[in-house]
Amino acid sequence: MKLAVSTSEKAPYHHGDxxxxxxxxxxxxxxxxxxxxxSLREVARVAGVSHNAPYRHFPSRDALLAGVAAEGFGRLRARLEAAGDDLAAMGEAYLAFAVAERPxxxxxxxxxxxxxxxxxxxxxxxxxxRALDRVASGRAVSGGDACEIRTIGPATLRAWAIVHGFAHLVADGQLSLEAASRALAADGTAP
Amino acid sequence: MKLAVSTSEKAPYHHGDxxxxxxxxxxxxxxxxxxxxxSLREVARVAGVSHNAPYRHFPSRDALLAGVAAEGFGRLRARLEAAGDDLAAMGEAYLAFAVAERPxxxxxxxxxxxxxxxxxxxxxxxxxxRALDRVASGRAVSGGDACEIRTIGPATLRAWAIVHGFAHLVADGQLSLEAASRALAADGTAP
DNA sequence: CTGCTATGTTGACGCGGACAACATGAGGAA
DNA sequence: TTCCTCATGTTGTCCGCGTCAACATAGCAG
Known part of the structure; x- marks a missing residue:
């Protein structure tokens, strides 16, 4: 135990983050x-701690999954931002994420x-x-720190809807990535 | 027990379907x-049978859920077909299903x-x-009795993707039915 | 040093999925 | 009719999981 993390920033307590x-x-x-x-128990097993240790960090299994999902959104956001200002590239990035991180x-x-x-x-x-919105609506969003979809423009919603629809088809295995990519390019940025 | 079903068609065995x-x-x-x-046990409880009776009809919990989902697709299809040949009405019907049968x-x-x-x-x-495809692609589909998305036309896929995207937003509670409906009408049947 | 608190452990309870063995009743065969 | 057979439903059981409670320990504050 007590394996120091490579970047030994804090190493809080017994386990080290x-x-x-x-x-x-x-x-x-x-x-x-x-x-x-x-399952919490399997996660604990893999992490090498007792079956109840996770409860000191997550109040329930769903909370742990929510944490995983939140980090997923962070990675998705990073991919979208890496696509720059090109809406089509963002669509590609969205599809790519759905495939690369399907589960x-x-x-x-x-x-x-x-x-x-x-x-x-x-x-x-x-x-x-918002990363999508910054490009689709062509404006930077500032206020409203959370939870308000109304700060997202209608053009963004439309773009998201179609991209997400295709991503869902691909993730379900009902459509190939190439086909979705082509369909998206055909539709793409046009209103 | 042995409550005869209203339409006493067969009343197969002990329970009656x-x-x-x-x-x-x-x-x-x-x-x-x-x-x-x-859960299988809760379902059995509600149905008034022992906790293991469901296994005679479904090999697992997932199989039961799959049965429920399959019937859901049946109802969705009925709604789509009831919308006639109007693609916009089909979109509305899809959204309405997502709201009415959200879970x-x-x-x-x-x-x-x-x-x-x-x-x-x-x-x-x-x-x-296919119900969607019959209208979106303007042609009747015949062969290929199952599992081949390739018999679905690209126009249908595009229509489905955007409608499903909006339905997902609404089901997630991130968008009102009216807003989605309006956005869909604005986009709607246009390529 | 002493005690506090955050963190991790051990133990326990109940629920749910799944398997096995048994019971029962319907329908056909003799 | 009688008996056999199999589909259907029941009882009993095992194990894993989520969750709570009680306890142990490590680092920190005074």
């Missing part, structure tokens, strides 16, 4: 064996977790949408 | 208490069940899409 380890373990299990296999994508949008119960998750999701 | 009762009970629990509350809608598209494991579910989903 168990919260981080739990989130990583959960994401690993999620991608390897699907969401059904993500996490399904968790994020599967609605097994009610966003109302997890403010951090809701705001992470909103932040990802 | 337990499979039907289980599906109904599961749908009721799903709508009342959410998907997490749909079931989330089950159907939540992807906690892998369609590959449940052929009946996959074909039910495909049939619903």
């Amino acid at each position: 168990l919260r981080r380890s739990l989130l990583d373990a959960a994401l690993g299990i999620l991608h390897r064996d699907g969401i059904g296999a993500v 996490c994508f399904l968790l994020m949008f599967g609605s097994s977790l009610c966003k109302a119960n997890f403010p951090d998750l809701a705001s992470a999701a909103l932040e990802a949408l | 337990l499979r039907r009762s289980l599906l109904d009970a599961a749908l009721g629990i799903l709508h009342r208490d959410g998907i997490g509350a749909v 079931c809608f989330l089950l159907m598209f939540g992807s906690s069940l892998c369609k590959a494991n449940f052929p009946d579910l996959a074909s039910a989903a495909l049939e619903a899409l």
Whole structure:
């Protein structure tokens, strides 16, 4: 035990940032064996702690999943922002995320977790949408620190709807990435 | 026990179509208490049978949920077909279904069940899409009895993607039905 | 040093999924 | 009719999981 993290920033207590380890373990299990296999006990096992240790960091299983999903939204947002100001590239990035992180994508949008119960998750999701909005609506958004979809423009919603629809088809395995990509390019930025 | 069903068609064995009762009970629990509350034991309790009776009709909990989802696709298809040949009306019908049967809608598209494991579910989903395709692609589809999305035209896929995207936003509670309806009308049938 | 609090452990309870063995009743065969 | 067979439903059981409670320990504050 007491393995110091590579970047020995704080190494808080016994384990040395168990919260981080739990989130990583959960994401690993999620991608390897699907969401059904993500149990608190299994996560604890992988992280090398007792079956109740996770409760010091997450009040419930859903809270842990919400944490994983929130980080997923963070990665999605990073991909979208990396696409620059090109709306079509953002659509591609969205599709790519749905494919590369399929299980996490399904968790994020599967609605097994009610966003109302997890403010951090809701705001992470909103932040990802804002990245899209900055380009689709052509304006920077400032105020309203969380939870208000009304700060998102209608053009963004439309773009999101169609991109997400295709991403869902691809994630469901009902459509190839190439076909979706082509369809998206054909539709793409046009109103 | 042995309550004869109103339409005493067959009354197969002891219970008189337990499979039907289980599906109904599961749908009721799903709508009342959410998907997490749909356990085989609770369903059996509601149906008034022992905790293991469901296994004579469904090999697993997921199989039961798949049955519920398949019937959901049947109802969605009925709504779409009732919309006639009007693509905009079909979009409305899709949204209306997502709102009226929100928990079931989330089950159907939540992807906690892998369609590959449940052929009946996959074909039910495909049939619903075909109803859309008949109008969006303007042609009747005949062959390929199941599981091949390639028999669905690209125009249909595009229409489905955007409608489903908005339906997802509404089901998630992030957008009002009216706003989605308006956005859909604005986009609607235009390519 | 002493005690406080955050963190992790051990133990327990009840629920739910799944399997096995048994019971029962319907329908066909003799 | 009588008996056999199998589909259907029941009882009993096992194990894993989520969650609570009680306890142990490590780092920090005074």
